[in-house]
Amino acid sequence: MNIEEIRKAIHQHIEAKGLRKTIQRDAIIRAAFSTKEHFTAEGLLEMARKIEPTVSRATVYRTLPLLVEAGTLREMDFGKDYKFYDPNFNERPTHAHLICQDCNKIFEFEDAHMDILENCISHRLGFTPMTKTLRIEGRCNTMAKDGKCDGRGELALGTR
């Protein structure tokens, strides 16, 4: 799903709700999906203003729920006092997060077994899973052994 498809999906959702297409909303959408990084409302405001300087904080906060409702953006809790948003669920619908307690980097990973197991458990409990969130916080093994944390990038992507 590239950015044009995402934009189309969101505009469809917006239209279905009887709402309108505006330059501010479109700038916010473009900004949100121009990155693979997780971002905050404030960060999104900054990014959107580079595209369209008239975007206001209020419009960002009013638009974010639309992107979440449309199923294109996921609200995330990383233990901070403000919300983060993850734009990568379009590409990798079942990914989970591993947070390094040594360097604070957040890694994304997908695992088919995990996905299947989550589905099994849900059904055994009598539910059809809609949203699954797995977050693992851990210590870097290299850090424990050699005293240095080898996080290989801000956002490590890859199915293992």
Next chain:
Amino acid sequence: MNIEEIRKAIHQHIEAKGLRKTIQRDAIIRAAFSTKEHFTAEGLLEMARKIEPTVSRATVYRTLPLLVEAGTLREMDFGKDYKFYDPNFNERPTHAHLICQDCNKIFEFEDAHMDILENCISHRLGFTPMTKTLRIEGRCNTMAKDGKCDGRGELALGTR
């Protein structure tokens, strides 16, 4: 781990930090672990005041991090604007949550396969897992079939 053991563990942690034992803190501890329900800071204040009326909101907010640090209480995000706390990780260290989107009840479950798989994945990625959080939101199958949601209790406990 019963409440007396939990109190002891927390008092040990508090002492180790060079802090003091007070009636307000103890009331908050007793309140927090007198229930299996998830609670908010405000809810804990209410419960603690039934034990010791002099407890103030500020002290609750100052004490909560101590219980979390001591490893006896887990901070939880259930998508609301305020934090929830889960006192059940002492009894069931690896439990996860399933939230019914039809009735909003939160079920707790444990699954050994899940636990093992999470550990495997963590090690494969080069980490030793410290905290694992799994939350599944889903639709009730009975609701879908019969139009009624049969959540069998506020907090369903049990390994399946």
Next chain:
DNA sequence: CTCGTTGCAAATCTTTTGCATGTTT
């Protein structure tokens, strides 16, 4: 007696909202 602790109220910080004005259809 010393230093941590408490309650209160004020401050903080993110997110929400009322309102007058501007835009989309």
Next chain:
DNA sequence: AAACATGCAAAAGATTTGCAACGAG
């Protein structure tokens, strides 16, 4: 023209903090 959207600034709501009085060791 009608209905929705926007920016601004004020409001809201959870959590934090400064401070003077209090309490544990």
